[in-house]
Amino acid sequence: xxxxxxxxxxxxxQRLRRAGLRNTAARRGVLDQLAHAVGGRxxxxxxxxxxxxxxxxxxxxLSTVHRVLRQLVELGIAHTxxxxxxxxxxxxxxxHHHAVCGTCGDMRQLPAxxxxxxxxxxxxxxxxxxxxxxxxxxxxxxxxxxxxTAAG
Amino acid sequence: xxxxxxxxxxxxxQRLRRAGLRNTAARRGVLDQLAHAVGGRxxxxxxxxxxxxxxxxxxxxLSTVHRVLRQLVELGIAHTxxxxxxxxxxxxxxxHHHAVCGTCGDMRQLPAxxxxxxxxxxxxxxxxxxxxxxxxxxxxxxxxxxxxTAAG
DNA sequence: ATGCTCTTGCCACTACTTTGCAATAGAACC
DNA sequence: GGTTCTATTGCAAAGTAGTGGCAAGAGCAT
Numbered sequence: 200x201x202x203x204x205x206x207x208x209x210x211x212x213q214r215l216r217r218a219g220l221r222n223t224a225a226r227r228g229v230l231d232q233l234a235h236a237v238g239g240r241x242x243x244x245x246x247x248x249x250x251x252x253x254x255x256x257x258x259x260x261l262s263t264v265h266r267v268l269r270q271l272v273e274l275g276i277a278h279t280x281x282x283x284x285x286x287x288x289x290x291x292x293x294x295h296h297h298a299v300c301g302t303c304g305d306m307r308q309l310p311a312x313x314x315x316x317x318x319x320x321x322x323x324x325x326x327x328x329x330x331x332x333x334x335x336x337x338x339x340x341x342x343x344x345x346x347x348t349a350a351g
Numbered sequence: 352x353x354x355x356x357x358x359x360x361x362x363x364x365q366r367l368r369r370a371g372l373r374n375t376a377a378r379r380g381v382l383d384q385l386a387h388a389v390g391g392r393x394x395x396x397x398x399x400x401x402x403x404x405x406x407x408x409x410x411x412x413l414s415t416v417h418r419v420l421r422q423l424v425e426l427g428i429a430h431t432x433x434x435x436x437x438x439x440x441x442x443x444x445x446x447h448h449h450a451v452c453g454t455c456g457d458m459r460q461l462p463a464x465x466x467x468x469x470x471x472x473x474x475x476x477x478x479x480x481x482x483x484x485x486x487x488x489x490x491x492x493x494x495x496x497x498x499x500t501a502a503g
Numbered sequence: 504a505t506g507c508t509c510t511t512g513c514c515a516c517t518a519c520t521t522t523g524c525a526a527t528a529g530a531a532c533c
Numbered sequence: 534g535g536t537t538c539t540a541t542t543g544c545a546a547a548g549t550a551g552t553g554g555c556a557a558g559a560g561c562a563t
Contacts, residue, residue, distance in 0.1 A: 219540090220540080220541090221528085221529050221530075221540060221541070222529075222530090223528080223529070223540090223541065223542080224528095225541080225542075226541095245519080245520085246518095246519085258543095259542085259543090260542070260543055260544075261519095261520090262520080262521075262522085262542085262543080262544085262545095263541085263542055263543075265519090265520060265521075266521090266541085266542085269521095281433035284518075284519075284550075284551070285518085285519070286436075286519095296469075298472070298473035298476055298477075298478035299478065300478055301487060307473070307476040307477060307478060308476075309469065309472050309473065309476065310472075313468060313469060313471075313472030314468070314469045314472065315468070316465060316466070316467070316468045316469070317448075317461065317465060317466045317468070317469045317489055317491050318491060319465075320450070320461050320462075320465030320466065320491075321450035321459070321461065321491035321493055322493075324450055324459040324460075324461065325450075325459060325495055325496055326450035326451065326452055326457075326459060326491060326493040326494065326495055327493050327494055327495075327496075327499060328491060328492070328493035328494075329493075335453060335491075335492045335493040335494065336491075336492055337469055337489065337490070337491050337492075338489070338490045338492065339469050339470060339472075339473035339478060339480060339487075339488075339489050340480070340487045340488055340489075340490065341473055341474075341478040341479050341480035341481075341487040342478065342479050342480075342487065343477055343478055343479075344477055344479075347479060371509090372509080372510090373508095373509060373510070373559080373560050373561075374560075374561090375509090375510065375511080375559075375560075376559095377510080377511070378510095397550080397551085398549095398550090410512095411511085411512090412511070412512055412513075413551095414511085414512080414513085414514090414551085414552075414553090415510080415511055415512075417550090417551060417552075418510085418511085418552090419510095421551095421552095436519080436520075436549075436550075437549090437550065437551095438550090438551095
């Protein structure tokens with residue numbers, strides 16, 4: 200785990216504490232994994248998170264992972280992107296949006312500038328992404344090059 | 352059902368026939384409901400569709416509704432927008448994208464021009480929305496005015 | 504009307520998520 | 534360090550969404 204990952208986890212823990220929530224092994228574990236995942240695919244499913252924690256020796260229940268993630272999302276520390284039948288979770292500490300391959304679930308980040316026009320158009324029809332710190336964001340669903348070729 | 356709704360349903364049935372699929376009561380029923388829904392919220396969940404069909408006297412199984420919708424999506428006749436834990440379905444016959452309230456599920460349409468920059472940005476990172484006729488599109492998740500006020 | 508085969512109903516099953524309750528473990532305070 | 538208060542977790546059970554197999558039934562070309 201790099202210094203920057205540690206810092207991001209610590210910052211998230213501070214926010215938890217400020218919200219009156221305790222610094223538990225389950226929460227730190229989930230945050231560690233999320234911070235670590237940002238290098239790669241960026242987002243993880245609940246199950247991936249769960250298995251990664253077990254593999255690292257963090258004894259935790261699947262239902263607890265669900266509960267922890269729900270809280271992180273409510274606090275705006277994590278955000279979600281629905282992919283297929285499940286939901287993926289990522290740290291929300293820098294403002295970014297997502298492009299997802301609907302076939303394999305692969306995900307890329309999009310900078311805020313790139314989606315500004317979509318956000319503005321949504322606001323114009325009464326859907327606001329930015330107020331309220333509540334979960335929100337732009338998701339572009341498409342197909343990655345590999346899946347395009349595979350499908351012909 | 353207005354004339355235009357009938358036309359849209361007929362057009363969809365033609366596409367089904369061309370794909371070698373039969374014109375069955377279940378499929379027509381689902382298409383009718385989808386065409387009808389466009390006036391209002393625009394998209395329906397599988398359950399809403401199912402109940403609406405039963406209410407209209409179309410005897411159909413829930414699993415059949417799932418199967419029909421999957422086919423419609425594969426053929427590009429319908430498209431999906433994930434909302435919360437489920438998926439909503441709408442007719443895809445005019446190119447539009449979506450802005451969704453993550454709290455109440457209310458949905459608005461966004462014209463293709465409004466999201467063009469997001470689509471381009473996604474393509475730049477290797478996610479293509481337009482090729483392949485496969486399901487895809489831009490979804491802006493946010494909060495509608497009513498839910499923003501309700502949440503404070 | 505006949506026959507071929509696509510579709511559906513029925514039902515069991517998987518995957519994902521939520522919830523209630525008792526036991527446990529943070530953290531504030533002494 | 535020990536005590537106390539209550540948030541948090543484990544456990545187990547149930548709820549919700551979606552899938553798959555197979556035999557009976559329904560389109561449609563002829």
